[in-house]
Amino acid sequence: MYISVEHQLRYQYDQPVALAPHTLYLYPRTYPYQRLRRYELQISPEPSKVVRNVDVEGNVQQVAYFGGPTDYLTITAQIELDSDPFQSLDFVLYPFETQRVPFPYPPQVRSLLEPYLIREGVTELVENWARQVAASVNWQTVPFLIALNQAIRQFTYTVREEGAPLAPEQTLIDQLGSCRDYTTLFMAACRSLGLAARFVSGYLFGSAQQEHQLHAWAEVYLPGAGWRGFDPTENTVVVNKHIFLASSARAELTAPVSGTFTGQTQSRLEADVRIKGKE
Numbered sequence: 001m002y003i004s005v006e007h008q009l010r011y012q013y014d015q016p017v018a019l020a021p022h023t024l025y026l027y028p029r030t031y032p033y034q035r036l037r038r039y040e041l042q043i044s045p046e047p048s049k050v051v052r053n054v055d056v057e058g059n060v061q062q063v064a065y066f067g068g069p070t071d072y073l074t075i076t077a078q079i080e081l082d083s084d085p086f087q088s089l090d091f092v093l094y095p096f097e098t099q100r101v102p103f104p105y106p107p108q109v110r111s112l113l114e115p116y117l118i119r120e121g122v123t124e125l126v127e128n129w130a131r132q133v134a135a136s137v138n139w140q141t142v143p144f145l146i147a148l149n150q151a152i153r154q155f156t157y158t159v160r161e162e163g164a165p166l167a168p169e170q171t172l173i174d175q176l177g178s179c180r181d182y183t184t185l186f187m188a189a190c191r192s193l194g195l196a197a198r199f200v201s202g203y204l205f206g207s208a209q210q211e212h213q214l215h216a217w218a219e220v221y222l223p224g225a226g227w228r229g230f231d232p233t234e235n236t237v238v239v240n241k242h243i244f245l246a247s248s249a250r251a252e253l254t255a256p257v258s259g260t261f262t263g264q265t266q267s268r269l270e271a272d273v274r275i276k277g278k279e
Contacts, residue, residue: 016069022259025246027060083240094224116196130189153235
């Protein structure tokens with residue numbers, strides 16, 4: 001499958017400002033079954049320098065440095081890639097005792113997974129709900145993750161273009177949220193049962209609901225399978241229609257663009273995502 005993405009962010013300032021360095025997570029971090037064909041990044045006004053790094057969690061990070069004052073900033077990323085069919089559930093959990101939750105991770109990986117096991121957002125209500133979901137599938141690991149997807153999918157979806165994810169308990173109580181709210185609830189439920197989970201930002205081809213915006217889903221570390229993606233918004237496992245930008249133990253560290261400016265002004269943001277694909 002061929003997939004192309006054009007993501008443009010337009011910032012407008014009422015008065016000229018001095019832009020501090022901006023950090024961008026707009027470069028695809030491809031899976032083994034995905035191959036990048038073409039990538040182009042356009043920034044206006046033209047930065048004095050753009051540095052491409054790999055951050056502490058393995059994401060491709062681009063840092064743009066700017067010169068003189070400006071009253072606007074436009075960033076456009078164009079991505080083209082090939083994505084082969086992928087069976088996300090084609091694996092064997094090993095050691096075999098990991099087929100049921102909760103389970104301890106092998107010592108050789110436990111210390112590396114610590115940031116993804118922090119019980120942030122895990123309240124008594126969230127943990128009890130996660131245990132109810134697990135009990136409904138006899139505490140089996142993969143069926144639990146699938147059932148968690150299905151349970152969250154029953155909530156009412158809403159679009160929130162700006163702002164941090166809501167607290168997991170609030171999303172659970174309201175049974176309402178955006179994809180990033182659903183993802184953080186999914187992560188908290190996993191972590192309440194000792195499963196390492198991380199937040200992923202990217203794009204999704206083939207969903208009318210997501211085709212014009214950034215998307216979010218979760219990945220869970222499963223012994224014998226590594227990081228595997230689960231998308232509670234779509235009630236699917238992650239297959240070749242998901243395009244990965246960045247992942248983190250903390251959702252706020254995956255923002256597509258972050259940075260500050262100096263000046264007394266009001267700013268506004270417009271974003272546009274266009275995703276196309278061909279089998």
